[in-house]
Amino acid sequence: MDDIKWLQGKGKLGIKAFFQDILNKGLIDSVLMPAKNKKGNSYAWFLMNKDGFLETSDPIPPVMTIQGANILKNMTKKGESWSKTAVVLRPCELRAVIELTKLEQINLENIILISFDCPGAYPLTHYISGDQTSFDQKFDSSLYTASFETERNACIACNQFTGQGADIQLCLLGASDDGFMISASSAKGKELLQNVDGAKADNIETQIKKRDELMGKLQKEKDEKRQTILDRFKDTIYGPENLLNVFSACINCHNCRRACPICFCSACYFESKALNSEADNQLNRASRKQGLRMPPDLLLFHVGRMNHMSISCVSCGACEDACPENIPISLMFSLVGRDTQAVFDYKPGHSLEEPIPFVVYKNEEFKESEAHYTKRHQSACNCNTK
Amino acid sequence: MEKIYDSQMKSHDFIKALFEKKIVSGLGTLTQLPNNKGVSFSLLSDAFDIQKCMPFYPIMPANAAIAVSKLTRETSPSQPVAIMLRPCELRALIELTKLKQARLDNLILISFDCSGVFPFKDSKYPTDTMLDSYYQSIKEATINNNIRQVCSGCDHYVPVGADIAISLIGRGVHETLGFSFGTEKGKNIQEKMGLSQASEIQPANLEKLTIERQQNKDALKQNNKISNLDALLDVFDTCISCHACSYVCPICYCKNCYFESQTFQYYPENYSQRLTKKNTLRLPIDRIFFHLGRLSHMGSSCVACGMCSDVCPVDIPVSEIFKAGGESIQGVFNYQPGQNLDAPLPLVTYQEKELHEMED
Amino acid sequence: MNDIKIVAFLCNWCTYTAADLAGTSRLKYEPEVRIIRLMCSSRIDPVFILKALMDGADGVLIGGCAPGDCHYSKGNYYARRKVAVAKKIAESMGINTERIRLSWIPASEGPLFAEVVNEFTEKIKELGENPTKKEVYL
Numbered sequence: 001m002d003d004i005k006w007l008q009g010k011g012k013l014g015i016k017a018f019f020q021d022i023l024n025k026g027l028i029d030s031v032l033m034p035a036k037n038k039k040g041n042s043y044a045w046f047l048m049n050k051d052g053f054l055e056t057s058d059p060i061p062p063v064m065t066i067q068g069a070n071i072l073k074n075m076t077k078k079g080e081s082w083s084k085t086a087v088v089l090r091p092c093e094l095r096a097v098i099e100l101t102k103l104e105q106i107n108l109e110n111i112i113l114i115s116f117d118c119p120g121a122y123p124l125t126h127y128i129s130g131d132q133t134s135f136d137q138k139f140d141s142s143l144y145t146a147s148f149e150t151e152r153n154a155c156i157a158c159n160q161f162t163g164q165g166a167d168i169q170l171c172l173l174g175a176s177d178d179g180f181m182i183s184a185s186s187a188k189g190k191e192l193l194q195n196v197d198g199a200k201a202d203n204i205e206t207q208i209k210k211r212d213e214l215m216g217k218l219q220k221e222k223d224e225k226r227q228t229i230l231d232r233f234k235d236t237i238y239g240p241e242n243l244l245n246v247f248s249a250c251i252n253c254h255n256c257r258r259a260c261p262i263c264f265c266s267a268c269y270f271e272s273k274a275l276n277s278e279a280d281n282q283l284n285r286a287s288r289k290q291g292l293r294m295p296p297d298l299l300l301f302h303v304g305r306m307n308h309m310s311i312s313c314v315s316c317g318a319c320e321d322a323c324p325e326n327i328p329i330s331l332m333f334s335l336v337g338r339d340t341q342a343v344f345d346y347k348p349g350h351s352l353e354e355p356i357p358f359v360v361y362k363n364e365e366f367k368e369s370e371a372h373y374t375k376r377h378q379s380a381c382n383c384n385t386k
Numbered sequence: 387m388e389k390i391y392d393s394q395m396k397s398h399d400f401i402k403a404l405f406e407k408k409i410v411s412g413l414g415t416l417t418q419l420p421n422n423k424g425v426s427f428s429l430l431s432d433a434f435d436i437q438k439c440m441p442f443y444p445i446m447p448a449n450a451a452i453a454v455s456k457l458t459r460e461t462s463p464s465q466p467v468a469i470m471l472r473p474c475e476l477r478a479l480i481e482l483t484k485l486k487q488a489r490l491d492n493l494i495l496i497s498f499d500c501s502g503v504f505p506f507k508d509s510k511y512p513t514d515t516m517l518d519s520y521y522q523s524i525k526e527a528t529i530n531n532n533i534r535q536v537c538s539g540c541d542h543y544v545p546v547g548a549d550i551a552i553s554l555i556g557r558g559v560h561e562t563l564g565f566s567f568g569t570e571k572g573k574n575i576q577e578k579m580g581l582s583q584a585s586e587i588q589p590a591n592l593e594k595l596t597i598e599r600q601q602n603k604d605a606l607k608q609n610n611k612i613s614n615l616d617a618l619l620d621v622f623d624t625c626i627s628c629h630a631c632s633y634v635c636p637i638c639y640c641k642n643c644y645f646e647s648q649t650f651q652y653y654p655e656n657y658s659q660r661l662t663k664k665n666t667l668r669l670p671i672d673r674i675f676f677h678l679g680r681l682s683h684m685g686s687s688c689v690a691c692g693m694c695s696d697v698c699p700v701d702i703p704v705s706e707i708f709k710a711g712g713e714s715i716q717g718v719f720n721y722q723p724g725q726n727l728d729a730p731l732p733l734v735t736y737q738e739k740e741l742h743e744m745e746d
Numbered sequence: 747m748n749d750i751k752i753v754a755f756l757c758n759w760c761t762y763t764a765a766d767l768a769g770t771s772r773l774k775y776e777p778e779v780r781i782i783r784l785m786c787s788s789r790i791d792p793v794f795i796l797k798a799l800m801d802g803a804d805g806v807l808i809g810g811c812a813p814g815d816c817h818y819s820k821g822n823y824y825a826r827r828k829v830a831v832a833k834k835i836a837e838s839m840g841i842n843t844e845r846i847r848l849s850w851i852p853a854s855e856g857p858l859f860a861e862v863v864n865e866f867t868e869k870i871k872e873l874g875e876n877p878t879k880k881e882v883y884l
Binding site for chain 2: 030032037038039041042044045046047048049050051052053054065066070071074075076077078079080081082083124125128129241244245248249251252253254255258259266267271272273276277278279280282283286287290291292293294295296321322323324325
C-alpha cells in the first residue's frame with residue numbers, strides 16, 4: 001500500500017519547493033536533478049546540496065540531454081554514494097537505472113529514486129536549434145494532461161509513462177495548479193515521506209480516483225499506439241534490402257552506443273581488435289561481393305548491438321537523439337526489444353528482483369528451438385521436438 | 387610545379403582503365419548507395435558497377451583515412467590498391483601512417499584539388515540544384531556557399547604527396563581529367579597508362595581563390611576565438627559528452643580513449659569532496675576538460691577536415707575551434723601535418739636549443 | 747585569506763632534490779605550493795597541466811633538470827615541448843598562460859627553488875584565484 005500525501009504548489013514550483021524542504025530538513029544531503037545550462041538554451045545535470053540548490057533547476061525538463069542513468073552510473077559505479085542523494089528521473093531513465101543496477105553498474109545504496117508522470121520530450125537537436133521559450137511553455141502546459149505533441153519517436157511510441165518503480169512518485173497527471181499528489185511505495189520512500197509536511201487534502205480519494213481513470217484511459221491509448229507504430233515500422237524495414245535502406249545514412253559513428261545507458265562496456269566488442277582483419281581479407285570480401293562498404297561491418301555493429309542489449313532496452317530514445325543522421329534507431333531497437341523481451345516475458349526496468357534472462361535458465365524450456373540431431377533419434381525418441 | 391597532363395579520360399573511364407590495364411586489383415572511393423540514398427566510401431573490385439563511383443561527390447560521411455587505416459592496419463594488400471581521397475583525408479592518412487595505424491605499401495594515392503564538402507546534417511541528400519551550383523563553383527574557382535565552414539577557410543586544398551593529383555578547379559568535373567604524377571609510383575602509372583606523351587594542360591590560376599580562403603580562415607579564427615573562461619563555458623555549454631567528435635576524428639585512433647578509461651571514473655569520495663567545495667556540481671565532471679585534453683593529444687596532427695563539427699548532436703563548432711587550436715600548436719614547432727611522411731611528429735622529437743620563451 | 751593552491755610537478759632527480767635541500771637548509775618559501783613527484787619531467791602529459799587548471803589549481807609549476815643534464819639524458823627536451831603544447835592550448839581556450847611555469851632547477855640549487863616558488867606564488871596571488879574553482883557551470 002502506497003503512502004500518499006498532497007503537496008501544495010503549482011507543478012514544477014511545487015516540486016522544487018519540496019526538494020528545498022527535504023534538503024533544508026536534512027532528510028537528504030544532496031539532490032541530482034536537471035537545471036538550465038549557463039546560456040539557458042538547454043539543460044544539464046547538477047548535483048546540489050542544501051547551499052547549492054539552483055533557482056534554474058527543473059525536475060521535468062522538456063529534453064533529455066544525457067540519459068540520467070548514465071550520470072548515476074558515473075557517480076556510483078566505483079562505490080556507494082557518500083551522501084544521501086535524491087535523484088529525479090524520467091520513467092525511462094528510471095527503468096535504465098534498474099537495469100544497470102542488475103548489471104552491477106549502479107549502486108543504489110544511499111540513493112532515493114524519484115520519478116514522475118512524463119509527458120514526453122522534444123528531440124534534442126530540434127530543441128536546441130528552435131525557440132526554447134515557446135517550447136518550454138508548450139511543454140509545461142501539458143504536465144497535468146499528458147497532451148504533449150512531439151516528434152521524438154521514442155516518446156510517440158512510449159507506453160510506460162509513469163514513475164512506477166521509483167521510491168517516490170510525483171503524480172502530476174490529473175493534478176491542478178493548487179497542488180499534486182506525492183506517493184511513496186518503498187520503505188526508503190515512505191521513511192522520507194513521513195517527515196514531509198503534506199497538506200491534508202480531504203479530496204485525496206477523489207484525486208486518486210481521477211488520476212486512476214486518466215491513467216487507465218491513457219494507458220490503453222498508448223498501448224495501442226505503440227503496437228501500431230512498431231508494426232508499421234516493422235513493415236518498412238522488413239527484409240535485407242529495406243533494412244539496408246534504413247542504415248544507408250549511417251556513418252558508423254557509434255554515437256547510439258555511447259548514448260545508450262544499457263551499453264556500459266567501456267571496451268565495446270564492435271570496436272575491439274576482434275573485428276580487425278588483414279588487407280587481403282578485406283579485398284577478398286570486396287571481390288566476392290563486388291564491393292565492400294568501408295569501414296566494414298556496419299550492419300554487424302547494429303545487429304550485434306541488438307543481440308547484446310535489446311533484452312534490456314528501455315526505449316528511452318537517447319540513441320536517436322544522439323544520431324547525427326536522424327536514423328529512427330530508437331524505433332528499430334524498440335521493435336527488436338519487443339520481440340526479444342517477449343521470448344522470456346521479460347519487462348526491463350520493472351523490478352530489481354527479476355533477473356536478466358541471460359543469467360538464469362530453466363532445465364526444460366524452448367523446446368521449439370531445439371532440434372533432434374539425427375533422424376534415427378527422432379524416430380526412436382518419443383519427445384515432442386520436431 | 388608538376389606538369390598537368392590531359393588524360394583524355396573522364397573519371398569512370400579512368401577507373402575502368404586502372405582495372406583493365408591491371409594497374410590495380412582494388413579501388414577505394416565514394417560510391418552511390420542504393421535508392422539514391424547518399425554515398426559511402428567503399429572498397430571495390432573490378433566487378434563493381436563503375437557507374438556507381440562518385441569520387442568527387444561533395445559529401446564526406448566519414449574521413450576516408452579511417453577506412454584506409456581499417457584496411458591496412460594489420461597488413462598491406464598483396465596487390466596494388468588505388469585510393470581516391472580528398473587532400474585532408476590524404477593528410478590524415480599520412481599522419482596515421484606516422485602513428486603506425488596505416489601502411490602505404492601497395493597503395494596508390496590519388497587525390498584532387500578540393501572545393502569542400504557539404505555538411506551532411508543539412509544536406510544529406512543534396513538536390514540537383516545544390517550539386518549543379520557546386521560543380522559550377524569548381525569550374526569557376528569560387529567558394530560554394532553550402533560547404534562546411536572549415537572547408538571555406540581551408541588553404542591546404544591542393545594535395546601534397548599524392549601519387550596522382552587530379553586538377554579539377556578551373557576545369558570542372560565533367561571534363562577529361564588532368565593528372566599530375568608527383569611520385570615514382572605515379573610516374574610508373576603514367577607510363578602504364580600511356581600518358582607519357584600526353585598533351586599538357588595549363589594549370590588554373592588559384593591565387594585569388596587561395597587569398598579568399600585565407601581571409602575566410604582568419605575570419606573563422608576571429609569568430610571562434612575563446613578569450614576567457616566565460617567564453618569557454620559558453621561555447622561548450624550544450625556539450626553532452628557523447629565523444630562523437632573524438633570517434634569520427636581520423637587522428638583519434640585510440641580504441642580505449644584515455645578520457646574514457648579508469649583514470650576518469652571517479653570514486654564516491656571524489657564526488658563528495660567536490661560537492662562540499664562547490665555546493666553545486668555540474669555533471670559529468672570532465673565535460674569541458676575532455677576537449678582541452680583531446681586537443682592536447684591530437685592537436686599537433688589535426689588536419690581540420692570538419693568531421694567533428696558535422697557529427698556533433700548539439701552543433702558546437704568543434705572543428706573551427708580545433709582548427710585554430712591545432713594550427714597554433716603546429717605553429718610552435720613549424721609542423722605541417724600530413725605534408726611530409728619523413729617529418730617526425732612534434733612530440734617524439736626535439737631540438738636542444740628551442741622554445742626559450744617557454745622555460746626559465 | 748584566499749585559498750591559493752599551486753600544483754608543482756617536480757622531477758625526482760633535480761628539482762625535487764632541490765626542494766628537499768631548501769627544506770633542510772631551513773629556507774623560507776611560500777606554503778601554497780603542493781608538490782607531486784615525477785621520476786622525470788618528461789612524464790608530464792599536457793593533460794596534467796590542463797586538468798589541474800580546470801579543477802581549480804591557481805597555478806601549475808613544472809620543474810626539471812636543465813637541458814643537457816637530464817638524468818635520463820633527453821627527457822626534459824620532450825617535457826619542454828609538452829609544456830609548449832599545454833600553454834598553446836591554454837591560450838586557445840581562454841586560460842591565462844601565466845598560470846603555467848616551466849623552470850629548470852638543478853639538484854644543488856635549494857635557494858633557486860625557494861626563489862622560483864616565491865616569485866611564482868606572488869605572480870599567482872596577483873592574478874587572483876582561478877575562476878574555475880567556484881564556477882558552477884563547468
